[in-house]
Amino acid sequence: MVTIVSSKVFMMMHIPWYGHPENPKRIAMVVNAVEKVGYDVQWEKYVQGQDEGLKIAEKMHVKGYIDYLKRMKNKAPCELDPDTYFVWDTLDLALFALKLSYEASLCARRSNDIYLVLLRPPGHHAGRAGKALGAPTQGFCILNNAAAATIGFLEQGYRRIVVLDVDIHCGNGTEEIFYGRNDVLNIDIHRDPADFYPFICFPEQIGKSRGEGYVVNLLLPPRAGDDIFLKLIEVVETIVTSYSPEALVVSLGLDGYLDDGLSDARLTGASYYTVGSLIKKLGLPTVILLEGGYSRGLECGVNAFLDGISGRRIRFKRKTATPVLLLKEYLGIARDIIRMIGWLEK
Numbered sequence: 001m002v003t004i005v006s007s008k009v010f011m012m013m014h015i016p017w018y019g020h021p022e023n024p025k026r027i028a029m030v031v032n033a034v035e036k037v038g039y040d041v042q043w044e045k046y047v048q049g050q051d052e053g054l055k056i057a058e059k060m061h062v063k064g065y066i067d068y069l070k071r072m073k074n075k076a077p078c079e080l081d082p083d084t085y086f087v088w089d090t091l092d093l094a095l096f097a098l099k100l101s102y103e104a105s106l107c108a109r110r111s112n113d114i115y116l117v118l119l120r121p122p123g124h125h126a127g128r129a130g131k132a133l134g135a136p137t138q139g140f141c142i143l144n145n146a147a148a149a150t151i152g153f154l155e156q157g158y159r160r161i162v163v164l165d166v167d168i169h170c171g172n173g174t175e176e177i178f179y180g181r182n183d184v185l186n187i188d189i190h191r192d193p194a195d196f197y198p199f200i201c202f203p204e205q206i207g208k209s210r211g212e213g214y215v216v217n218l219l220l221p222p223r224a225g226d227d228i229f230l231k232l233i234e235v236v237e238t239i240v241t242s243y244s245p246e247a248l249v250v251s252l253g254l255d256g257y258l259d260d261g262l263s264d265a266r267l268t269g270a271s272y273y274t275v276g277s278l279i280k281k282l283g284l285p286t287v288i289l290l291e292g293g294y295s296r297g298l299e300c301g302v303n304a305f306l307d308g309i310s311g312r313r314i315r316f317k318r319k320t321a322t323p324v325l326l327l328k329e330y331l332g333i334a335r336d337i338i339r340m341i342g343w344l345e346k
């Protein structure tokens, strides 16, 4: 059973003063898309005063960073970096999004309790102190919503959590926050960062100390289609099953959808449907949080994803990569696995 949660304030606050892909229209678009195919949205009321949100933020961000955000409120409108705008109500909305993400993990108690929170600003690039693992910017993110849901599960006593990030950009913030832990397995499928934002999260980055081996970065080559993505989902299923997780957090980025705008990926409904089907098959208490997605992905991608979760039988025509690209990818997967093994054997 999937419960879709959102709030009207995501369409009314944190408005850029210049043309920016991360804007309130995104939520209107994704909500329209899900309502059009018959899903109900549970609307959450915005609560003024974000003390609760601040307490949650302190669980995954350093105090200095939270204080910095509070100070920036007085300087707004401004930019935290060339990607990330900040207006007078940005922090309030980010704290509210964080609170909804955390509370969703408290509600998802039984197997198959699935909560999809349609929120903004996205969070997966936000690390402990903002920019994470050496990324050049925070990539539109303020506070880490996926980390909030994960911590919510951990606090309830769940011992093995999988964070699956399918945004086309790596969730470097989430990886950084749990980099030294073995009770959170972070699996991230993203476009090869050699020449793509955030330019980090390569296969050999596998976590550290106790967390070594609990970060898995799976790369999509340039212009990857559904066939390559689906191969990686098979790898994900194998890894997740062997870990036997007790709960699941999904960073749902829809920006890998064909012509969504910010990447060269050519994913279509087949990919997102399969992610949804995998979530249904795993049958875990699950919180899904919206990350990226800027145009077509928010309409077509989300509905294919929900079809997968609902178990509707749909056959998609897959967008395939060229044979040369496909061969390159298979060689690439083999190379990445060899690189990971090399690191594990050190």
Ligand SMILES: [Zn+2]
Residues within 6 Å of the ligand: 167, 168, 169, 253, 255, 291, 292, 293
């Ligand atoms: Zn993204």
